[in-house]
């Protein structure tokens with residue numbers, strides 16, 4: 575079956591008791607057993623819940639994975655993956671990642687004796703150089719948050735396999751509709767389901783997908799043992815969102831391309847970053863490993879914070895808020911919002927500067943979004959020289 579069909583049907587048989595077309599919200603914490611040791615496959619809802627099972631099966635199908643596991647947030651899913659590691663293990667991480675991932679690794683996991691090397695993952699040689707005897711994992715995001723770098727998944731997983739190192743790809747920005755890292759050699763895919771999977775900015779969730787049996791058993795053990803599972807209502811909402819993922823992503827990226835083209839070469843803008851523009855340094859790689867370019871657009875406004883703020887506070891349809899991937903357009907200032915936990919000198923060295931503004935382009939009418947961006951840009955003074 576093709577993607578759009580799997581998004582609607584995978585893991586979602588009509589309810590055997592009532593015929594309900596949608597998987598019910600099994601709002602229960604426990605399940606009655608017939609006699610000691612005899613039950614219907616569910617004992618306690620941290621360990622398993624049928625609404626969650628349906629979501630896990632659906633997402634696994636969309637990523638081409640044998641197994642799926644869902645969590646109460648994207649970071650909950652990421653932490654569950656990190657439980658594969660022990661004190662003394664080392665991880666090589668692409669240096670442009672969601673600020674919360676940086677915080678989890680740098681401020682939490684480092685206290686447990688796991689060490690990290692942050693490298694520019696656009697060049698596989700940087701990954702290779704950072705590998706040590708104790709390296710157990712390579713962690714990548716692509717496209718990255720917020721600079722929309724494209725990382726060569728195949729080149730890195732080839733290297734990782736030759737050294738028996740696991741590769742994890744955070745596929746949140748692409749969604750499984752646009753990119754399937756397992757097919758490119760990754761061992762584990764992680765998603766913030768809060769974003770395109772849920773798609774309506776009404777739920778926080780996370781997911782892990784893998785076809786590696788041994789890793790799956792360990793990840794499942796920790797899902798139950800550590801316990802950051804999602805509730806059934808949240809699983810239902812994500813399942814409902816996923817049904818329209820294919821049509822939403824098409825609409826999202828059509829709008830994103832229009833916005834990116836409009837913003838290209840505007841005098842108030844120092845830099846525009848969208849993988850779909852021929853000027854993007856990894857445009858060809860994006861074409862090769864993705865089925866589209868996504869709907870995140872980042873820009874550096876000339877004049878730093880002051881003008882970035884003028885722009886971000888002048889849009890009317892693009893709401894100034896964290897998060898992304900919902901039907902409604904959002905605008906975010908990474909320095910003060912999503913990436914605020916990264917020390918100033920570190921983030922500036924990585925290109926996360928005060929003038930950077932990130933757009934999550936929604937699925938409203940293209941002309942309305944263009945008009946909104948145009949009127950907001952008109953409020954930004956045109957500087958004769960960039961600060």
Ligand code: P1T
Nearest residue numbers: 647648649672746766768779896897912
């Ligand atoms: O928010 P949560 O569901 O826990 O997901 C964390 C996460 C993981 N990976 C990526 C690539 C992400 O972008 C996020 C969350 N990001 C935002 C909230 C944001 O505005 O960028």
